[in-house]
Amino acid sequence: MAIEVYLSEEKIQSRIKELANEINEQYKGKELTVIGVLNGAFMFTADLIRHLNIPVTLEFMSASSYGDGTTSSGKLEINLDIKKDIKDKHVLITEDIVDTGLTLSVLRKDLEARGPASLKLASFLFKPARLEHKVDIDFLGFEIEDKFVIGYGLDFAGRYRELPYVGIYNEGK
Numbered sequence: 001m002a003i004e005v006y007l008s009e010e011k012i013q014s015r016i017k018e019l020a021n022e023i024n025e026q027y028k029g030k031e032l033t034v035i036g037v038l039n040g041a042f043m044f045t046a047d048l049i050r051h052l053n054i055p056v057t058l059e060f061m062s063a064s065s066y067g068d069g070t071t072s073s074g075k076l077e078i079n080l081d082i083k084k085d086i087k088d089k090h091v092l093i094t095e096d097i098v099d100t101g102l103t104l105s106v107l108r109k110d111l112e113a114r115g116p117a118s119l120k121l122a123s124f125l126f127k128p129a130r131l132e133h134k135v136d137i138d139f140l141g142f143e144i145e146d147k148f149v150i151g152y153g154l155d156f157a158g159r160y161r162e163l164p165y166v167g168i169y170n171e172g173k
């Protein structure tokens with residue numbers, strides 16, 4: 001098995017600083033509730049909020065989505081919910097990757113129903129080739145090709161989340 005480096009640690013860190021600057025600018029004078037989607041977004045969330053200079057509270061959530069075959073919305077199973085009431089709060093979801101878009105489209109609807117003052121999404125990666133459910137990404141790290149990637153929070157069978165870079169997983173090589 002060989003891992004080919006796709007996004008280097010340097011490239012990731014410099015892009016994250018740029019994203020944090022955009023977020024600081026957009027939320028100037030406001031307080032922000034960041035909701036990291038576990039497990040994949042833990043590293044992106046940690047690195048991103050280190051560069052924020054606005055007041056931040058941090059929550060984590062874990063959810064699985066299932067397409068039910070008959071509607072395009074899918075079902076959401078929340079494995080771990082946030083503790084805080086987000087009504088009238090400015091909320092930023094942080095996610096590792098938007099692939100088919102199913103998870104984020106249903107998670108976004110669920111959080112929207114809780115009445116936040118605003119709800120935006122920061123996704124580290126976006127794979128446009130696989131998108132089936134439209135998701136608006138307000139802050140995007142990188143658009144990537146249709147490859148299975150690992151590292152920087154993303155896993156293959158639970159492994160490789162700890163890598164500081166994003167690699168392409170080539171099974172059998």
Ligand code: IMP
Pocket residue numbers: 040065096097098099100101102103104147148149150154155156
């Ligand atoms: P969705 O298809 O947009 O709902 O993505 C669901 C989840 O699949 C993401 O949050 C990731 O955890 C996982 N995923 C999608 N593409 C990849 C990949 O290339 N590598 C690792 N995990 C992925």
